[in-house]
Amino acid sequence: MRRALLAALLLAHGAQVLAAKPRSSAPTRSSADILDASAPGDWHTPPPEHTLYLETARGRTIIELAPAFAPQHVANIEALVREHYFDGLAIVRVQDNYVVQWGDPAPEDQPHKPIRQARQQLPAEFTRPLAGLPFTKLADGDVYAPQVGWSGDFPVAADPKKKQAWMVHCYGVVGAGRNNEPDSSNGAELYAVIGHAPRHLDRNMSLVGRVLWGFDALSALPRGSGTMGFYDKPEQTTPIVSVRLAADVPEDQRTALQVLRTDTPTWTAWVESRRNRREAFFVEPAGHVDLCNVPMPVRVVPQAKAHDSD
Amino acid sequence: MRRALLAALLLAHGAQVLAAKPRSSAPTRSSADILDASAPGDWHTPPPEHTLYLETARGRTIIELAPAFAPQHVANIEALVREHYFDGLAIVRVQDNYVVQWGDPAPEDQPHKPIRQARQQLPAEFTRPLAGLPFTKLADGDVYAPQVGWSGDFPVAADPKKKQAWMVHCYGVVGAGRNNEPDSSNGAELYAVIGHAPRHLDRNMSLVGRVLWGFDALSALPRGSGTMGFYDKPEQTTPIVSVRLAADVPEDQRTALQVLRTDTPTWTAWVESRRNRREAFFVEPAGHVDLCNVPMPVRVVPQAKAHDSD
Numbered sequence: 001m002r003r004a005l006l007a008a009l010l011l012a013h014g015a016q017v018l019a020a021k022p023r024s025s026a027p028t029r030s031s032a033d034i035l036d037a038s039a040p041g042d043w044h045t046p047p048p049e050h051t052l053y054l055e056t057a058r059g060r061t062i063i064e065l066a067p068a069f070a071p072q073h074v075a076n077i078e079a080l081v082r083e084h085y086f087d088g089l090a091i092v093r094v095q096d097n098y099v100v101q102w103g104d105p106a107p108e109d110q111p112h113k114p115i116r117q118a119r120q121q122l123p124a125e126f127t128r129p130l131a132g133l134p135f136t137k138l139a140d141g142d143v144y145a146p147q148v149g150w151s152g153d154f155p156v157a158a159d160p161k162k163k164q165a166w167m168v169h170c171y172g173v174v175g176a177g178r179n180n181e182p183d184s185s186n187g188a189e190l191y192a193v194i195g196h197a198p199r200h201l202d203r204n205m206s207l208v209g210r211v212l213w214g215f216d217a218l219s220a221l222p223r224g225s226g227t228m229g230f231y232d233k234p235e236q237t238t239p240i241v242s243v244r245l246a247a248d249v250p251e252d253q254r255t256a257l258q259v260l261r262t263d264t265p266t267w268t269a270w271v272e273s274r275r276n277r278r279e280a281f282f283v284e285p286a287g288h289v290d291l292c293n294v295p296m297p298v299r300v301v302p303q304a305k306a307h308d309s310d
Numbered sequence: 311m312r313r314a315l316l317a318a319l320l321l322a323h324g325a326q327v328l329a330a331k332p333r334s335s336a337p338t339r340s341s342a343d344i345l346d347a348s349a350p351g352d353w354h355t356p357p358p359e360h361t362l363y364l365e366t367a368r369g370r371t372i373i374e375l376a377p378a379f380a381p382q383h384v385a386n387i388e389a390l391v392r393e394h395y396f397d398g399l400a401i402v403r404v405q406d407n408y409v410v411q412w413g414d415p416a417p418e419d420q421p422h423k424p425i426r427q428a429r430q431q432l433p434a435e436f437t438r439p440l441a442g443l444p445f446t447k448l449a450d451g452d453v454y455a456p457q458v459g460w461s462g463d464f465p466v467a468a469d470p471k472k473k474q475a476w477m478v479h480c481y482g483v484v485g486a487g488r489n490n491e492p493d494s495s496n497g498a499e500l501y502a503v504i505g506h507a508p509r510h511l512d513r514n515m516s517l518v519g520r521v522l523w524g525f526d527a528l529s530a531l532p533r534g535s536g537t538m539g540f541y542d543k544p545e546q547t548t549p550i551v552s553v554r555l556a557a558d559v560p561e562d563q564r565t566a567l568q569v570l571r572t573d574t575p576t577w578t579a580w581v582e583s584r585r586n587r588r589e590a591f592f593v594e595p596a597g598h599v600d601l602c603n604v605p606m607p608v609r610v611v612p613q614a615k616a617h618d619s620d
Contacts, residue, residue, distance in 0.1 A: 094530070096525060096526045096529055096530070097481050097482070097525075097529070124593075126593070126594070140453055141451075141453055142453065143450055143451055143452065143453065143598050143599070143600045144596055144597075144598050144600070170506065171407050171505055171506045172407070180590050180591050182593050195481055195505070195506075196480065196481045196505075196506050196507055196600075196602045196603055197506055197600070197603065198603065199596060199600060199603060200584070200587055200592075200595075200596045200599070200603065202596065203593070203594040204591070204592055204593050204594055215406060215407075216406045216532075216533040219406055219407070219533075220404070220406070220530055220531065220532050220533050221530065222526075222530050223526040223529075223530050274510070277510055280490050281490050281514070282510075282514055283434075283436070283492050283513070283514050284436070284513040284514055285510075286454055286509060286510045286512065287454075288453050288454050289453070289510070290453045290454070290506075290507070290509060292506045293506055293507065293508065293509060293510065
């Protein structure tokens with residue numbers, strides 16, 4: 001029984017190493033089949049100038065920023081990173097089935113780390129125009145929005161009547177914490193979803209990106225016992241060693257991530273393989289799939305050795 | 311900025327201590343208002359004969375079993391508990407955004423803890439007849455099932471055409487692990503959902519209950535680095551000190567939980583307060599709510615002192 005659930009879960013998450021699997025004789029292909037048959041062009045490398053490495057003692061967490069959805073927040077986070085604003089700050093909050101949050105751990109009435117070059121104040125970026133947005137629609141419908149799907153590496157919703165689109169609070173999506181005023185976020189305090197998608201926050205927050213790799217360094221942290229999962233005592237917080245843009249890290253220290261592109265026939269097949277699971281474990285394929293229940297396949301490619309032709 | 315997201319999250323989870331909050335002047339009531347105004351009869355105590363206390367070094371996790379959905383599995387789990395089957399076993403697997411799983415940590419080729427009184431083999435209990443099931447419908451629709459809502463303390467789906475109902479894999483729901491054969495679960499290996507609802511498992515697993523309290527003792531455990539989140543090494547597993555039925559625990563050692571009833575006008579108001587958030591933080595109430603995004607309010611009531619009228 002130790003391996004119970006094995007078949008069901010073997011390919012539950014694209015972010016894991018994908019075991020080779022014999023071709024299925026089922027009428028449609030399994031998730032493993034789709035990825036086994038993918039071509040190099042089905043994958044892309046997230047742009048290093050918009051990719052963050054958040055380093056803690058538990059390891060590296062990699063976040064892709066989304067300038068198409070929150071351009072001013074993304075630019076400001078990049079400015080904060082380049083002035084090393086986050087270095088020495090901390091994970092200050094972990095609320096079970098909700099969010100992990102990081103920023104300045106200093107108490108309200110104590111001096112805070114100054115922001116030097118970045119902006120203190122930004123407009124809210126809760127939605128963006130639908131026009132001009134690449135959009136791969138999901139046909140399965142959604143409880144919250146007229147349309148959902150993906151744009152680039154991000155889960156999105158759209159309202160054609162309002163001509164708006166917005167990123168969706170799926171597991172691992174990253175947003176900018178704020179106070180009651182809609183324009184009170186500036187990217188210096190960030191959160192990521194660690195539970196069932198809190199979709200009631202959609203269109204109420206400026207979402208800035210998503211975690212692509214190494215999320216367990218944050219999601220498995222002890223939950224805070226204070227109000228809303230804030231830690232009661234400074235010694236409970238997890239220090240942030242550094243946050244850097246991948247573009248600013250020497251190439252041999254980067255993690256060579258590739259993400260399955262969402263604008264390809266392979267992606268369409270991938271979604272179908274999640275909608276109707278063809279592994280032998282499944283008795284009753286669901287016939288439908290929820291946006292936030294489609295994992296994003298991510299892989300680390302072996303680094304080419306420098307000078308290997310010398 | 312430290313308190314950013316504060317208003318949004320203050321009442322995000324019913325399972326937390328609920329701060330008193332002034333009555334809102336908004337047209338409908340906030341989540342806090344609903345619970346503040348609830349009557350004692352809006353709450354009930356889960357039956358101690360179907361409530362499990364799972365004890366680890368991290369504390370007590372409380373699970374309510376669901377005999378209405380998996381009567382044979384629930385009876386067998388209770389038999390296993392009464393023969394102390396789980397005592398000394400372990401949490402063997404934690405897969406991020408998916409499940410935590412517990413059972414016998416012995417390797418496949420090693421002797422396993424014997425099952426003495428309980429049954430080795432059970433039929434699959436993936437669905438049950440819709441007829442005779444109390445059912446509070448959610449009007450907001452669902453991507454996966456024709457109808458969803460609650461029955462007792464459990465999130466459920468129903469298909470009136472097929473005259474079937476089944477429990478849904480929301481965060482914290484507990485199921486019986488199995489191998490490929492549908493009837494290969496017996497309740498000796500259990501899992502609980504720690505991520506976005508893996509709804510593709512609905513109607514493919516025998517679901518046996520839900521976590522009501524103390525889930526962070528399991529959900530925040532380190533993720534396993536082996537295949538599917540299994541731990542690579544025995545020393546990484548978390549030992550289970552004991553599992554007991556609340557009914558078998560002396561009253562003064564029980565946790566006096568109460569759960570908001572799902573068959574009351576207060577529940578209807580609670581759901582509306584989650585569908586359209588009225589706290590000052592929210593700019594754009596969602597207008598809809600997903601079944602698994604409605605938290606179940608749970609509270610610990612102060613224990614009456616014995617003989618306090620002596």
